[in-house]
Each structure stands twice: as C-alpha cells, then as structure tokens.
Amino acid sequence: MTAQDDPKPAPRLEVRSLIRRFEGRAVVDDVSLSIEAGQVTCLLGPSGCGKSTTLRMIAGVEMQDSGEIYVDGKLICDTVFRVPPERRQIGLMFQDFALFPHLSVADNVAFGLKGARDLKRARVEELLNKVHLKRFIDGYPHELSGGEQQRVALARALAPRPRIMLMDEPFSGLDNRLRDGIRDDTLSLLKEEDAAVLLVTHEPDEAMRMADEIALMRRGRIVQQGAPYNVYTRPADKAAVAFFSDVNVLQAQVNGALADTPFGQFLAPGVPDGTDVEIVFRPQHVKLDFDRKGAGPLPTASTGVAARGVVQRARFLGNESLVEFRMDVDGALLKATVPNVFMPEPGRAMWLTVRRDRCFVLPVD
Numbered sequence: 001m002t003a004q005d006d007p008k009p010a011p012r013l014e015v016r017s018l019i020r021r022f023e024g025r026a027v028v029d030d031v032s033l034s035i036e037a038g039q040v041t042c043l044l045g046p047s048g049c050g051k052s053t054t055l056r057m058i059a060g061v062e063m064q065d066s067g068e069i070y071v072d073g074k075l076i077c078d079t080v081f082r083v084p085p086e087r088r089q090i091g092l093m094f095q096d097f098a099l100f101p102h103l104s105v106a107d108n109v110a111f112g113l114k115g116a117r118d119l120k121r122a123r124v125e126e127l128l129n130k131v132h133l134k135r136f137i138d139g140y141p142h143e144l145s146g147g148e149q150q151r152v153a154l155a156r157a158l159a160p161r162p163r164i165m166l167m168d169e170p171f172s173g174l175d176n177r178l179r180d181g182i183r184d185d186t187l188s189l190l191k192e193e194d195a196a197v198l199l200v201t202h203e204p205d206e207a208m209r210m211a212d213e214i215a216l217m218r219r220g221r222i223v224q225q226g227a228p229y230n231v232y233t234r235p236a237d238k239a240a241v242a243f244f245s246d247v248n249v250l251q252a253q254v255n256g257a258l259a260d261t262p263f264g265q266f267l268a269p270g271v272p273d274g275t276d277v278e279i280v281f282r283p284q285h286v287k288l289d290f291d292r293k294g295a296g297p298l299p300t301a302s303t304g305v306a307a308r309g310v311v312q313r314a315r316f317l318g319n320e321s322l323v324e325f326r327m328d329v330d331g332a333l334l335k336a337t338v339p340n341v342f343m344p345e346p347g348r349a350m351w352l353t354v355r356r357d358r359c360f361v362l363p364v365d
C-alpha cells in the first residue's frame with residue numbers, strides 16, 4: 001500500500017462547533033479544535049473568555065448546548081449521545097489539583113489504575129522515575145513541596161495512559177523559577193506518553209513555551225490558531241498583537257492605498273481612501289539612533305523614515321531595557337526595548353525607526 005492509499009487517521013481529539021450558553025450569553029461560541037496524539041495545543045486567552053468551560057465540556061463534566069466531540073474519529077458526545085466522563089479515557093489536571101492526603105505517593109499515583117498489583121507498582125515506579133520523585137514513593141503528600149506535589153499529580157493523571165490530557169492552568173500555583181523546570185519536565189513526559197494535550201493558560205509565555213499550536217480565544221471564540229511563531233508574527237488583529245507584548249500604535253488615514261505616518265508611508269493595498277487604520281508594532285522592533293546635531297539616520301527601504309523623540313523614562317527589566325519616548329511631531333508616546341542595559345537620561349533626544357516588515361497595518365476595530 002502506498003502512502004496515498006493510507007487514509008489519514010482521525011485526530012486524537014476533535015471538537016466541532018461547541019456552543020455553551022449561560023443565561024442567554026454564549027460563553028463558548030462555536031469552538032472547533034483538532035489535536036493529534038503527541039501534540040500540545042494551548043488554549044490561550046484572557047480571564048473569562050471561556051477556556052475552562054471548553055475544557056469541562058471535553059472532560060464531560062459540563063454539557064454543551066450544541067456541537068460534537070470525537071476521540072479517534074468516534075463520537076463521544078453530542079447533545080443526545082454522551083459517553084460518561086469516567087469512560088472517556090481523558091486525564092485531567094486542574095489548577096487546584098489535590099492529592100489524597102491519607103494515601104502514600106505510590107497509592108496516589110496508582111489511584112486510577114486497575115489490574116494486577118505488581119503491574120500497577122511497575123507503572124507507578126516508571127512514572128515516579130520520569131518525574132524524578134522515585135525516592136518519595138512511600139512518602140506522603142505533606143512531606144513534599146508544592147512543585148513535587150504537582151509532579152505527583154501529573155504522574156497520577158498520566159498513570160492510566162489517557163489518550164487525551166486536559167490541563168487547566170496546571171502551573172499557576174508555582175513560583176516562577178520552579179515553574180520553568182516543571183513545565184519542561186511535564187512537556188517531555190507528555191510527549192513520551194503520546195497523549196493529545198489541551199492546555200489552558202492565560203499566560204502567553206507559557207503558551208509559547210509549551211505549545212505546538214496555539215488557539216487564541218477571546219469572548220468565547222477562537223480568533224486565531226496556528227504554530228506559536230505564526231501566531232506571534234502574523235497576528236490576526238491588534239488585540240492578538242497586544243496579547244503577547246506591549247504594542248505601539250500609530251493612527252493614520254489611507255490615501256491612495258498608502259497610510260502616512262511620522263515614520264513614512266505604509267502600504268495599505270485594497271483599503272479605500274479615507275479609511276482609518278492603525279500601524280501596530282512591538283517595542284522590540286523599534287531601533288534607536290543618537291541625535292547628531294538635530295539630524296538622524298537617512299531613510300532606508302527596510303526602516304523607512306526616522307522620527308525624533310525625547311526620552312521620558314527608562315527601566316531595566318533584566319534581559320532588556322524599556323525606554324519611553326514622547327515624539328516631537330505629534331506628542332505621541334512610544335516604547336522601545338533594547339537588549340541588556342540601556343538607560344538614557346530623561347530629556348535626551350533620540351531618533352526612532354521601525355522595522356517595516358514587523359509592522360501590521362490593521363483596520364481600526
């Protein structure tokens with residue numbers, strides 16, 4: 001049989017047009033997703049946008065008003081037919097995960113396992129090894145730190161080899177430094193176990209770090225979906241840019257398919273004359289030059305025209321410095337980030353240019 005004859009297997013998890021209304025308001029509004037085995041998709045969006053509700057419907061603890069859920073191509077839930085949560089082979093890990101305090105670490109991990117005692121013990125040992133907690137196998141939850149408990153909870157969720165893992169802000173109770181390590185460990189374990197993972201977070205950094213694919217959600221809808229690089233570099237709209245970083249916004253009006261700004265003209269192909277647009281760019285795509293007796297750098301094709309601004313304040317953030325400028329031409333405030341330490345005095349004039357290939361010309365929403 002050739003690859004052509006080989007029908008593409010159904011995705012591990014597929015969700016079609018899920019809708020959930022509370023008091024007449026659609027809090028999940030036509031959400032569709034598809035996740036392969038071994039793939040991590042992050043559902044990313046601001047608080048209240050419907051992430052947890054989506055997850056709860058997939059887990060089976062909340063009923064949708066319409067839409068279907070499939071696992072490996074088989075319907076597990078629509079508005080009529082419904083496989084109960086415990087038979088969905090879905091692992092769950094929520095923010096407020098709780099280990100059973102009266103059970104040992106081994107018994108916690110073995111909780112969802114069936115079968116012979118020695119097989120269960122072997123699976124428990126395998127998983128505790130993978131989360132580097134084998135030495136605590138006969139200990140109790142209260143003897144573990146928060147991060148260690150989190151890893152036990154992960155081992156417990158993965159023990160029955162779920163086909164799908166649903167994780168709702170599972171790292172939010174941890175401090176920053178601990179979190180990075182646990183995220184990385186978790187990710188490699190999830191990949192080894194080959195589950196399809198849907199991870200909910202409202203933190204862009206977490207999504208960028210964990211996801212093969214990001215589904216950006218807002219007001220119940222998925223507004224953009226794709227690999228982290230694509231979502232970051234080709235955002236669907238201004239809110240999608242702003243969700244990942246600070247942004248700068250220039251207002252302009254289109255005339256002859258061009259938008260005039262202090263940084264020169266931007267192409268706005270197909271946009272009718274008189275339309276208001278915004279030119280949106282991130283602070284890291286602003287380049288700074290020193291003022292040389294009132295003159296700045298010459299215009300180039302990649303950076304356009306330079307505009308002069310006066311430093312308002314500068315802050316050191318660790319990996320980079322954030323400098324705010326008030327622009328001479330219109331008094332607008334713009335932000336620039338510079339790698340490492342760069343702390344110019346307030347009042348100092350500098351010239352700003354922007355990387356044109358990193359600017360988004362967007363209709364005003």
Ligand SMILES: Nc1ncnc2c1ncn2[C@@H]1O[C@H](COP(=O)(O)OP(=O)(O)OP(=O)(O)O)[C@@H](O)[C@H]1O
Pocket residue numbers: 022023027045046047048049050051052053054202
């Ligand atoms: N059982 C319920 N009854 C009424 N409204 C609800 C119910 N469950 C959720 N909601 C509402 O639905 C909206 C979406 O809630 P959801 O918990 O899915 O948000 P979220 O994206 O997970 O937010 P967060 O990041 O804060 O956890 C919220 O406005 C919430 O108040």
Ligand SMILES: [Mg+2]
Pocket residue numbers: 051052053168
């Ligand atoms: Mg939530």
